[in-house]
Amino acid sequence: MTQDFTITAFTENHIGLLNRITSIFTRRHLNIESLNTSESQIPGIHRFTIVTNTTEDTVKKVVLQLEKQVEIVKAVYHLDDETVFQEIVLFKVSVEKAAEHNLVERLIRDKNARILSVEQDFMIIEKTGHKVENDELLEFLKPFGLIDYVKSGRVSLIKLDEELKDLQKLLAEGEQPTNTSN
Numbered sequence: 400m401t402q403d404f405t406i407t408a409f410t411e412n413h414i415g416l417l418n419r420i421t422s423i424f425t426r427r428h429l430n431i432e433s434l435n436t437s438e439s440q441i442p443g444i445h446r447f448t449i450v451t452n453t454t455e456d457t458v459k460k461v462v463l464q465l466e467k468q469v470e471i472v473k474a475v476y477h478l479d480d481e482t483v484f485q486e487i488v489l490f491k492v493s494v495e496k497a498a499e500h501n502l503v504e505r506l507i508r509d510k511n512a513r514i515l516s517v518e519q520d521f522m523i524i525e526k527t528g529h530k531v532e533n534d535e536l537l538e539f540l541k542p543f544g545l546i547d548y549v550k551s552g553r554v555s556l557i558k559l560d561e562e563l564k565d566l567q568k569l570l571a572e573g574e575q576p577t578n579t580s581n
Contacts, residue, residue: 403432404458405482405555408447408465408474409439416470420447423464429453433486435552444472448555477557484555488533489515490524493544497522502543510536521546 410416417436424431433450451458458476465474494517497503506512506524516523526536530553537548 401452401454403450403452403479404455404476405479405484405553406447406449406451406458406462406465406474406476407555407557408449409441409472410445410447410468411443411470411472412445413470416468419468420449420465420471423461424449424451427453427457427461429457429461433552435554437554448553450553475557477555481559482555482557484529484553485527486530486533486553487525487527487551488537488548490526490537490540490548491521491546492524492540493546494518494520494522496544500543510539512536 408420421431429451431449431451433448435448437446438444439446451461453461462474462476465471492502503514503522506514510526511528512524512526514522515525524540526533533550537545540548
């Protein structure tokens with residue numbers, strides 16, 4: 400049975416690593432539903448958050464392949480109920496259409512969205528939440544002069560911290576990673 404898995408990979412920051420990570424998914428004919436990279440709480444270590452829809456057997460194999468990459472210090476996978484996650488969406492909406500339908504009040508009160516910027520012809524609205532909530536707001540805004548939108552990848556933290564304790568132990572035993580980016 401396929402389901403969404405969130406893979407977290409803690410890595411050194413090296414050129415070409417993203418290409419090698421995505422090639423692991425390509426070879427297994429897996430789509431990456433969401434990809435986010437950022438610094439982590441550990442100096443010199445970055446976090447890749449990857450969402451894919453597959454079977455548990457396949458995701459286990461992917462994680463093992465990821466950990467074979469020299470720059471990947473630790474990789475783990477989790478189901479949605481084992482993580483806390485959010486996505487952010489920015490919407491560009493016609494100011495004229497929004498004013499016609501008293502959209503601003505409805506957005507703030509009913510949709511937990513906020514207005515980031517109001518320009519002459521458009522406004523920028525931010526919504527942070529789960530994919531389903533954000534997609535519902537997208538559908539809601541379409542009749543109100545939706546001009547454009549952009550979604551982030553999933554940001555996720557693991558509820559259990561055992562993996563992070565293991566990672567910190569690995570780093571304490573070995574040498575600190577080097578950051579080659581400038």
